[in-house]
Amino acid sequence: MGDDSNRATRPTRRAITKYGGAVFAAGLLAGCMGSGGDDSAATESQDQLTTSETETASPTATATPEPAYAASMAPVGEVSLDDPPSSVSVYSLLYADMAVAYGYGDAVNSLGFDAAAGGNTLDAYYERLDGVDFDYDDLTQLNTGSGEIRVEKELFYELDSDLHLMDPALVDSFDGWDPADVEEVAENVAPWFGNTYSRTHGEPPESWRDTYEYYTLWDIAGRVATLFGESERYERLAAVHDEMLDDIESNLPPASERPSVAALIFFDGTFYPSKINAPGFANAHVRPLGATDAFTGTDAGFGTTYDYETLLEVDPDVILHQFGIASYYDVASIRETIADDPVGGELAAIQNDRFYPSGNPVQGPLMNLFQLEMTAKQLYPERFGEWPGYTAGDPYPEIPEGERLFDRERVANIVAGAE
Incomplete structure (x- = not known):
């Protein structure tokens, strides 16, 4: 990963960067002894874990004011910043969407994958929010896209961000990284702040299992907002979500009248299913609808596949x-492929025209509002209005104002800081 011999001794650049001792220590020290888990988790290590808490306070010392930009979230613990971040390194759409929601979209300098692919997805939703956009033309792609999850450590030094809005456990799982690398970047460049395993409540590597916690999408969104000093904006946005959810529920x-639902991906004649009612923010747009999981x-799960006959x-x-909205799949074309198969054409969802494009599981709060509305209409058109259909590459479809499940103008105003 390049010659890092001069970096280990480089002074810390962020003057107020603090990690919660008990949480971070346990994970980091365990990480020095080894790591495990799946491909989205990792462990961290550090060599400057604690500050002296035994020093005698000066008689004239005054209380240190609480920093305006501080928040806590596992697996990192507490992070404090001197000032609001002007440059933010992001890996997933989850955090890019949050940055936009809180007025920090222009600070984002990277994505973990092809920025156009992810940017197109965000554009599809933001098209329906007046004045909300995300400029992704000049973003750095962190993942080399070479078939393995590889991110060069040098990139983080080149980006020189004020904040890495990503889970350090995820970063430590990348090929070529170890706990010392993760801590080095935190010390020499900027802190990490993110949580990946809450997506599916997957088990993190063994070295993190005692310190990791799972959060809902909106829990994570609130913590990120606090770090940005935007708690009030978050509360207004969360109120829109809560009101819509109350209305839906x-x-x-x-x-007994709810449909059986299968969430899946189709590729090369094979169906890859996932469970709609499992915990985790991947299902934040489906689970609240209370449908029956088909x-x-x-034994359906991420490691199970189905052929036509089994489905x-x-x-x-x-x-x-x-991933059906301005993302990786042309769902209308996939539906035609399945319908043309002698077995696939017998599926009730195909015959009854109930094969729909669904949302992106790696969703932030703005995405979640649209994806909840979309799923409600797809599953219960008689209750929430018909889903109007969708053409690949287009924006999220225009819904007549009287049939919308949340107020677009209200949300746009919140993002703009006008409400």
Whole structure:
């Protein structure tokens, strides 16, 4: 990862960067002894964990004021900044969407993947929010895209960000990284702040299991807002979400009248399913709808695949194809492929035209508002209005004002800081 011999002794650049001792220490020291877990988790290590807490305070010392930009979240603990960050390194859409929501979209300098692909997804939703946008033309792509998850440490030095809005456990799982690398970047460039495993409540590497915590999407969004000094903006945005969720939940049909639903990805003749009611923010747009998971009682999961015949045995009423809005899949074309297959064409979701593009599981708060609305219309059109359909590459479809489940103008004003 390059010659780092001069970096280890480089002075810390961020004057007020503090990690919660108990949380961070346990993970880091364990990380020095080894790491495990899946490909999205890792451990961290450090050599300057604590400051002297035994020094005698000066008789004339005054209380240090609480920093205006400070928040806490596992696995990092507490992070404090001198000033609001003017440059933010981001890996996933989850945090890019949060940055935009709190007025920091212009501070984002990177994404973990092709910026156009992720930017197009955000554009599709932001098109319906007047004045909200995300300029991704000059963002640095962190992942080399070479078939492995590889991010060069040198990039973080080149970007010279004020904040790395990403989970250090995720970074430590990248090829070529170890706990010392993660801590080095935190000390010499900027702190980490993020949480990845809350997506599916996956098990982090063994060295992090005693310190890791799981949060909802809106919990994470609130903590990020606090770090940005934007708690009031978050509260207003969360109120929109809570009001919409209350409206949806109060109008759901009885459980016996709800459809069976399969969430999946189709690729090269194979179906890759996931469970819609499992915990984690990946399901934050589906789980609240209370539908019956078509794979209940099966061994469906991220490691299981289905062919046409097996899926027909399940035969869900509704199929939601993930990453379907301005993302990686042309769902209309996929539907045609499945319908042309002699077995696939027998699926009830195909015959009844209930094969829909679904949302991006790596969703931030603004995305979540649209994806909740979309899923409610797809599953319960008689309660929330018909889903108007979607053409690949287009923005999120225009919904008549009287059929919208949340107020676009209100949300746009919140993002602009006008409400």
